[in-house]
Amino acid sequence: MKQQQWRSLSEQEWRERLSDEAYRVLRQHGTERPFSGKYLTLDKQGNYLCAGCGQEIFSAASQFDAHCGWPSFDRALEGAIEYRQDTSHGMVRTEILCSRCHGHLGHVFDDGPTETGQRYCVNSVAMTHQDDV
Secondary structure, X not given: OOHXXXXXXXXHHHHHHOOHHHHHHHOOOOOOOOOOOOOOOOOOOOEEEEOOOOOEEEEHXXXXXXXXXXXXXXXXXXOOEEEEEEOHHHOOEEEEEXXXXXXXXXXXXXXXXXXXXXXXXXXXXXXXXXXXX
């Protein structure tokens, strides 16, 4: 499916494709409970994919334990992420979206411990791992 086709799916089509929780996070910009996600532990190699459209978004090599309750990465794969200012909940944050389907993945912060200084804080339900597909 081409990029534009992903963006033109109806809400009903998204509901049919995704679990209730994945729909709430990816399409309604929700957040999963901290420390509840499948990909919180650092035991994977390879790539993580957007749970909405399957685009590769992060390499497991960039994952680190930020002790924040969500999987964290210090960089995204080139071209995989779009950035949007998020002023919800009385904060100013940078929301991260899949560049193909515009699914909400989480947020990126400038407090990462690696040389990039970035901490991509991602909802597990918003992604899958290539070994799980």
